[in-house]
Amino acid sequence: xxxxxxxxxxxxxxxxxxxxxxxxxxxxxxxxxxxxxxxxxxxxxxxxxxxxxxxxxxxxxxxxxxxxxxxxxxxxxxxxxxxxxxxxxxxxxxxxxxxxxxxxxxxxxxxxxxxxxxxxxxxxxxxxxxxxxxxxxxxxxxxxxxxxxxxxxxxxxxxxxxxxxxxxxxxxxxxxxxxxxxxxxxxxxxxxxxxxxxxxxxxxxxxxxxxxxxxxxxxxxxxxxxxxxxxxxxxxxxxxxxxxxxxxxxxxxxxxxxxxxxxxxxxxxxxxxxxxxxxxxxxxxxxxxxx
Numbered sequence: 001x002x003x004x005x006x007x008x009x010x011x012x013x014x015x016x017x018x019x020x021x022x023x024x025x026x027x028x029x030x031x032x033x034x035x036x037x038x039x040x041x042x043x044x045x046x047x048x049x050x051x052x053x054x055x056x057x058x059x060x061x062x063x064x065x066x067x068x069x070x071x072x073x074x075x076x077x078x079x080x081x082x083x084x085x086x087x088x089x090x091x092x093x094x095x096x097x098x099x100x101x102x103x104x105x106x107x108x109x110x111x112x113x114x115x116x117x118x119x120x121x122x123x124x125x126x127x128x129x130x131x132x133x134x135x136x137x138x139x140x141x142x143x144x145x146x147x148x149x150x151x152x153x154x155x156x157x158x159x160x161x162x163x164x165x166x167x168x169x170x171x172x173x174x175x176x177x178x179x180x181x182x183x184x185x186x187x188x189x190x191x192x193x194x195x196x197x198x199x200x201x202x203x204x205x206x207x208x209x210x211x212x213x214x215x216x217x218x219x220x221x222x223x224x225x226x227x228x229x230x231x232x233x234x235x236x237x238x239x240x241x242x243x244x245x246x247x248x249x250x251x252x253x254x255x256x257x258x259x260x261x262x263x264x265x266x267x268x269x270x271x272x273x274x275x276x277x278x279x280x281x282x283x284x285x286x287x288x289x290x291x
Contacts, residue, residue, distance in 0.1 A: 001108070009108060010167075013115030016087050020120060028125040031153050031211040034079045035278040037120075038064060043086055045079060045278035054095040057082040068273045072200055072214070073156030077117050084116030085109070115167075121155055122163050127170070133207035138170040143182035144190075151202045152211065157184040191240055192220065203242055204265065206258055212266045213256070215248040216274065221267060222246075226259035233269045233284070252284030 021028060024037045038045050044061070047068040055078035056065040064082040066075050078095070085093045090109050130149045131138050141149075143157075150160040158180060165176035188201045200219040213221050215234075222243045223229065229246060231254025237245040248269040257264040270281035 001111075005108075006111075009112050010115055013084070013112055014119045016084065016116050017119035017123065020083070020087060021123070028123045029129040031126060031130070031209055032121070033154065033212060033214065034076050034083065034121060035281075038079060038083050038086075039279055041083075041086075043083060047075075047275050047278065047281070049273075049275060054078055055082050056095065057085045057090075057093045059086075059092045062086070068275045071156065072216075073150065073154065073159060076121060076154040077156070077159055080117035080120045081113045083120070084113035087116065088112060118159075118163050118167050122153055122160065122167075124168050126153065127160075127164070127168060130207070130209075133209075134205070138164055138168075139172075139175065141171075141179075143179055143187055146179060147184060147187045148203045148205065151200075152204075152208055154211075154214075157182075157187075191222065191242060192238070192245060204256070205243070206263045208263065208265060210265060212268045214268050214270070216270050217248050217250065217272045219248045219269075220245050221248070221256075223256050224258050224263075228257050228259070229267070230255045230257075231267070234267055250284065251282060253282055 018028065020037070020041065021032070024040050026032045026037065035045050042062065044063045045066065046063060047066050049068050050065060051067040051069050053067060055067070058065065064079055066078055081095065082093065090113070127138070127149070130152055131141065136145045146160055147157055150157050153160065161176050161179045164170045165173060191203070192201060200215065202213055202215070202219070202221045204213050204221055204223050206224050215221060220237055221234070222240055222245045224243045227244065231252065233248065233250050233252035233254045234246040235249045237247040239245070251269050251271050254267040255264065256267055268282045274281045
């Protein structure tokens, strides 16, 4: 593809992503939950055991279908990719994982959808704000810094590194290669020795903002020391150098607030590998709790 055509697609994707954010009344500097945004736009999102596929947008029923057992960052990017197909009127799409990974290098519509996904989840202002609030600089950020910002934006570690490098031009190629040598599992292990296998670890610091902390049963969230957690969906797990760790215990919604009341957020817990409509993923089940 010619550079001029590539740039034209990038401009189209950026305009589309910012238009969607405006429709949802989500400012450019804020992180967002793409599943909630899709539902707000009238596009139903469903999780299902279809892990042989990357994702699907079905135009007639206006439904996005996502694999229930994929990593959360992967699910979010795929949802945003399929939402791109919806926004640009591409019709029903059944995407393989490899097609999304390669950003549809041989097909303009797939490339456009992936560009849209990147700009929707990680617009420049949201990325820069996430780093600036922590007094970090993307060009000198450590793997830990990248990991924290990636979880806030709801994307994978590698996805954010590539976006900083290729789309936002905030880190040079050499720095991107260095960052990609670090496995996110090693970052999690450095924070918490006994993180449950296959679980997500989120570091929700005082710069997290107002986006909900979304977990599945068995996942762990680290919140600032002294923070108050209200609700019975998470329980104390252990103390870490970054704060207090809480384990997601049962589906439902809890709330966390810093000790000085300067920051608060909801902690939303879904079942492990939840299948069903995204709007119901946090519904509490009384049978999950002991009397």
